[in-house]
Amino acid sequence: MRGAPRTSAIAAVAAVAALTLAACGGNGGEPESGGSGGGGDEVEVFTWWAAGSEKAGLDALVGVFEQQHPDVTFVNGAVAGGAGSQAKDLLQTRLQAQDPPDTFQAHAGAELQDYIDAAQIESVTALYDEFGLTEAFPSDLVDRLTADDGEIYSVPSNIHRANVVWSNPQVLTDNGIDPAATYADLDAWMADLDKLKAAGVTPLAVAQAWTQVHLLETVLLADLGVEGYSGLWDGSTDWSGPEVTAALEDFEKLMGYTNTDRDGLDWPESQQLVIDGKAAFTVMGDWAEASYVEQGKKLGSDYTAFPVPGTDGVFDFLADSFTLPVGAPHPDGAKAWLETVGSAEGQEAFNKAKGSIPARTDVDMSTFGEYQQSAAESFKSDAIVSSLAHGAAVPVATLTAITDATSKFTSGASDLAGFQSELAAANAG
Template structure:
């Protein structure tokens, strides 16, 4: 059975000290692949590998699976979810499986530069023909299709959504208790620092944060705020000097922001940091708009229970990322993969998934009339703002670059390096 191979791969990864646990929605046992139909059989198991293993992320996946089951009754969804913030644990296990020639039928990846490593390793298929077959070229915005396309016009994934990374989430009660106006706007980092000082003086955590990837997420928004969209984009095309004075100033602001954060940050993941805002332990949290689903899941309502706004200095800019799904080379059930990709790209799939996930559909023809107030603002922003690509979530830089930046960030925020060393290591990561 397919899930037996998934369990075996997970066990092998544990032996290799990856310390990962695969969460499967199918607990049956068996040997071989006799239950998985081959291409052309029109049915069988479809293993979908994601990092949506719990909470609001799993709720989004469950909603998408509901549409898939309705549209494809002959296929059986197999949940290959692996827990771990931003997919770091899942990506490690996935790479082990791909290298062992044991791919899932499809796997989640961030659209953009993150896919390049899989492309270079010939591990995923070009799915451009499916864009024509499913009508996605017309349904997706043209600039999104351009961002998904390689230089030779190939496309290697189908996005399920659009997320915005440069969002601040805040607890208005905590702000009021600190003598702050919850409706205040912060034009830049300096203005925000004043508010953070006030919260700190009130005895609450000013800015909640979690493990390394959330710190890289914060770093990218500070770079975007201080540099502006054009110079931020230049970090990834080589036109902005990583060792320049503007970057130094941004890193100084990042260092200052980290001084306002919770001391237990490295032992937490993003839901824990967001929960601190929900519970009134912290005033602010910088997180992508998957946090919207967490607030909704907690029964919170905006603006009474929480507020949101672009990271100070980034208003008018949409820091973009997209979850997407691939067709791996050697997928055991390619017809099943195609069926999953069709659901992912469909209006019905995107409406159900994004309403639960907090993000917005990639399709321009999806019905978002009953989406949350925040999601309505995100739809408008994506249509009108300047779009830039997220670093922490795979859109701006290849995996190797992001890994090097993450290592440098971890060293810096744990006190193992100083700012000058941090900046040099960031520059080296982008050579």
């Protein structure tokens, strides 16, 4: 399940297969709790999509679900909180108490490791055959979703890109910066950030800790490149090495351009700083696209979007997906939900609202917005790596340790050497 660069269809499949996530056990691809009969009258869907474009996407998906499965009652188990931190804590409590929801949202990839190891989710491989998903999803995506035991444990609803810079062209123009400028690397970008800071403008908006980890991963990708960044997750890149030190120095510089109220904000609020002209740039995944669309903004005139400097030609990948928990009280309802999640109709409705792109290859992208069409083309042609901050690259426990270390560093509770040491320790296991 761990991502690797894609430079061609054949190379991608081989590379991804070599980095797939180790998972314990399996049940031959047949969901134990999803047998015939029982539990089909309702489905509790547990997510962190409680507000904004995320809720809009969920609502759109529910609309399709109710059309496809009118006899199954949808029960919204959404829990508010940026990047799902509160939801994940509550979910773990419920799973440990053997009180699972019927299905829950999780990022596809290494984030599923802990649930698989704890025998808390079941294989849904048989559903891929039943719903025709093996043919509908790109082969390299299927490889990313397949564990070393040959089983698949979730159905993705979308594909997101993490390494995106969003800007306010008017703020840039007002401060003598070309809004159409391209940046070869972080140093070139930071030269313009210096100009903005000198003018008293907030150059770069961020929010609470997870958004800072999101920024960190894009800096690591920009400075280390595809091979070096991917090596952080397979052990071939030394977290204690000088290349990582240099990247962390760039991260420290970038944090120096950010808003001082960052720890009290969630990502929609930091995004809004850019939309409202109170900040020039922000780095956020392409779920941010929906924020602009909702407010009637036009790509090119009201905002721009481009890969984080130094990452052009790279697609920093993550995907929201849904699982089948062991002991789900309404397994047939969960199966019905997974069918809608994977369907062309469900993916079209959901992704138009959320700003992401469908995981399926047979959805007509001509009806999507300009940004989403460009993202879909990039996903076909760019090198693909797995997101750190959004569960594709590392298990939950590792991400938690990285987030804690990042929070300490950005709040001034540790120095750069200590930060690097803690990152190395977090990835030592």
